[in-house]
Amino acid sequence: MLAMVKWYISSLNASFSSRVPEGEWEKKPYNPVLGEQYFMTWGDVDGCGETDVTCEQVSHHPPITGFYIHNKKAGMSLNGHNGQKTRFSSTSLICEQVGQSLLTLHNRDNESYLLTSPPLTVNGIWYAAPYIELTGNSYIQSTTGFYATIEFSSRGWISGEKNHFKCYIKKNAGNPKEYLYKIEGQWSGKSTITPYGTKQSSPFINVSESKAASMKDKELEEQDDMESRRVWQKVSEAIRAGDTQTAGAEKSKIENKQRAERKEREEQGAQWQPKYFTWEENQPTVFSLQRMLASVLKNKYDPPNAGNWVFNPSKSSDQ
Structure with missing residues (x-):
């Protein structure tokens, strides 16, 4: 679970911070069309093997993307879907990220982790300098009986730290008021970890020191008509x-x-019908992990469904 939280935090920085060059602002993205596809591969880092990515826009109203990320050498896969519900609040755009993903460790008896995504707040719109901050909560639940709650907060007008998060790792069968570890800091920078019952903190992760994997995809002329770069x-x-x-x-x-x-x-x-993904109304592992999480979070966690857009490997042979 500690390794999972470390990866999860580093992925937030890669998704919402480091991808925007210093001195620049967020750009308005294209609105994916129904059936749009994207394939790419992350190169090997420190001998971990290559990681293949398959994405498909499985719904347009509401917008939902199905994704499958797989590293055969590491014995890991991440299958899930992500959608958005947006609304304006004062001078900001609030984006609720709906959906969930399931990370499976195939070399550890299919040990699995259910992950949710935090809401996004896009500030600076009226000043033509938009930037993203994370707010609210996200959760990680493991089949091994551990779960993590991650609270995000933004910098206030007077005080507070930009891109701040606080994470508690707990046991499902333990006292909900007690935790194993508290992790706190910036998801775009440094964070520390503190075991329960002590005041002694130690470094957890500094995402600015992470080594970025190389990215590669097919040449434009080799891509199908529904692949993103060809479509746009x-x-x-x-x-x-x-x-x-x-x-x-x-x-x-x-x-x-x-x-x-x-x-x-x-x-x-x-x-x-999507080409690479199939909707499974009650995916068994997702349903089981949701029940484990709901039993300890009570009314704080209320997923809309236990379904998932499941990747179909047999459909990817022509990729």
Whole structure:
């Protein structure tokens, strides 16, 4: 569980902080189209082996992405889905991340970890300098009987630390008021760990020292028509050229094609199906871990369902 929390915190920095170059701000992303796909591979780091990634937009209304991340040498896989529910609050955009993921350690008798994602707050919109902060809570539950609660807080007007988090690791069968470890610090910087019953802290992780893996994907001409870089190729070229008129026109072509395909399906009474993922209403491991977590968190944790968009390996042979 300690290793899992360490990885989870480092992944937050990679997702929401280090990817934005210093001195720059968040950019408005493309809205993925239904069935859009993305494949890539992270290179080997310190002998851990390569890690393959498969993503597919499995729903457009609401927007949901299914993903499968697999490292055969390490015997690990991460299968889940992520969606967003957004609303404005004062001068900020609040983004609730719906969905969950299941990390499985295949070399440890399929030991599994259920992970949830924290809400995002996009600040600085009205000043044309948007940046992301994490708020609220996220949770990790293991089949081994340990769970972690992670509380995120943002910097206030007067005091507080940017990108602050506080994590407690506990036993499902233990006293809910007692913890094994408290981990606290910045998810974009340094954090410390303190065992229960002591005041002696030691370094936990400094994410700025993490070694980034190389990324590689197929050349553009080798990609399928539904792969992200092919779908948005002309829009991207126009943006890079500073031609907003052409970018808007090419974006409209993509959206109009999607509308026409949706209308055709409706007329034929056909149901669209993802290529690589299948919805499983009550995924057994997800359901079991949710029950374990709900039993200790009570009304603090109320997942909307126990389902997951499950990756189908047999469909990936033509990837």
